[in-house]
Amino acid sequence: MSPVWHPFTQHGLNEPIPRVARAEGAALYTSDGARIIDAISSWWVTTHGHCHPRIAAAIAAQAATLDQIIFAGWTHEPAETLARDLVAMMPAGLDHVFFSDSGSTAVEVALKMALGTWGNRGEPRHGVVVLEHSYHGDTIGGMSIGARGVFNQAYQPLLFDVATVPFPEPGHEQASLDALEAHCRAKPAAFIVEPLVLGAGGMKIYSPALLAEMRAICARHDVLFIADEVMTGWGRTGTLLACEQAGVVPDILCLSKGLTGGAVPLAVTMATAPIFEAHRSPDRSRMFFHSSSYTANPIACAAANANLAIWRDEPVHDRIATLGARQQARLDAVAAHPAVRDTRRLGTIAAFEIEQPESGYLSAIAPALMAFARESGVLLRPLGNTVYVMPPYCIDAADLDRVYAVIPAFLDWLANPASRR
Numbered sequence: 001m002s003p004v005w006h007p008f009t010q011h012g013l014n015e016p017i018p019r020v021a022r023a024e025g026a027a028l029y030t031s032d033g034a035r036i037i038d039a040i041s042s043w044w045v046t047t048h049g050h051c052h053p054r055i056a057a058a059i060a061a062q063a064a065t066l067d068q069i070i071f072a073g074w075t076h077e078p079a080e081t082l083a084r085d086l087v088a089m090m091p092a093g094l095d096h097v098f099f100s101d102s103g104s105t106a107v108e109v110a111l112k113m114a115l116g117t118w119g120n121r122g123e124p125r126h127g128v129v130v131l132e133h134s135y136h137g138d139t140i141g142g143m144s145i146g147a148r149g150v151f152n153q154a155y156q157p158l159l160f161d162v163a164t165v166p167f168p169e170p171g172h173e174q175a176s177l178d179a180l181e182a183h184c185r186a187k188p189a190a191f192i193v194e195p196l197v198l199g200a201g202g203m204k205i206y207s208p209a210l211l212a213e214m215r216a217i218c219a220r221h222d223v224l225f226i227a228d229e230v231m232t233g234w235g236r237t238g239t240l241l242a243c244e245q246a247g248v249v250p251d252i253l254c255l256s257k258g259l260t261g262g263a264v265p266l267a268v269t270m271a272t273a274p275i276f277e278a279h280r281s282p283d284r285s286r287m288f289f290h291s292s293s294y295t296a297n298p299i300a301c302a303a304a305n306a307n308l309a310i311w312r313d314e315p316v317h318d319r320i321a322t323l324g325a326r327q328q329a330r331l332d333a334v335a336a337h338p339a340v341r342d343t344r345r346l347g348t349i350a351a352f353e354i355e356q357p358e359s360g361y362l363s364a365i366a367p368a369l370m371a372f373a374r375e376s377g378v379l380l381r382p383l384g385n386t387v388y389v390m391p392p393y394c395i396d397a398a399d400l401d402r403v404y405a406v407i408p409a410f411l412d413w414l415a416n417p418a419s420r421r
Helices: 053-063 077-089 103-120 140-144 153-158 173-185 208-220 242-246 273-279 298-313 316-334 365-375 397-415
Strands: 020-024 027-030 035-038 096-100 128-131 163-165 190-193 224-228 252-255 267-271 340-346 349-354 386-389
Touching: 035 397, 053 298, 077 096, 077 267, 077 298, 096 103, 096 273, 103 140, 103 190, 103 224, 103 252, 103 267, 103 273, 128 173, 140 153, 163 173, 173 190, 173 208, 190 208, 208 224, 208 242, 316 340, 316 349, 316 397, 365 397, 386 397
Parallel strands: 128 163, 128 190, 190 224, 224 252
Antiparallel strands: 020 027, 027 035, 096 267, 252 267, 340 349, 349 386
């Protein structure tokens, strides 16, 4: 037995864990020679494709020059360049960049920034408002502001309370807005939201108009608005940021996953000048108390700089639009299957539900489809009975056809026990 303890894996089931030897573009290659199409961007991180030559070259060059340096009181060119270019690329007003190393830590940083801002202003606010079904990571703060359930029930004693706004289901949008307004009147520190798409919560989609109104409510009540674009950023919803579609500029923005093109871990939390100024003082006790050993690692920053260059120099938006259109055509075909309901797409994210008596994250559908797809040369990882396809932007039509051929084949296999192999 391997000594490795894998995430979100029940080792007691003794399910096979393939060994991946290399990757290129939209494909993974296992040690036994199988080619696997990465239909979920290796957990939503890979944007331009695996082992992109420009990103790989930047990593190699930086590794031979400066690999690591403490970032508290020191700096280096890759981080300075990245910070300047992010400020130029992201919505105006997000003028300060704080580095960390994952989506979860980017969110933890955002929460600490929000509470620290109010505390340093002499107006301590401790409340946080969240959207129902949200997911913001697996650290303590991230779990506290995420949906409660099987993910975090064992850790309940460690979690802090939050105010929850019901998800704006069709026909019930005003109830969600009214609930947010009521919570904001109580003067919480912040409202945090996944813009337009709730990822791990089931790829639930809501409109840009609703996001814009949520932002307006927070502004009216002087509540900090935090946009968690860890999954939705870097083109997944069809635009660089999901917030763009609503004309929204958050007070605090969390980015990770596609920040380096998915090559190496890196995250940033971007903030407006008032949030930075609330922590700037001759008083050392008012500094922002957060760091990790690898904050702004030079190699990771070099990878991110290469990613930004790709966005500037190559037709990434055209690739996203093409992939979105291809996804829609194939999703329309899948929608005709009697076991499929609620097909939906935003940008390069396509999702639907498999109609089954058993639902929820622990539905048996998920491991069954994962295994079926793996044997068919495709990497899928459903969220319970919610199936989604979110491939790298470089995937070609033939590979996308293979992905969408696996889905009805699985549904037919599921409906016909006699055919199961």
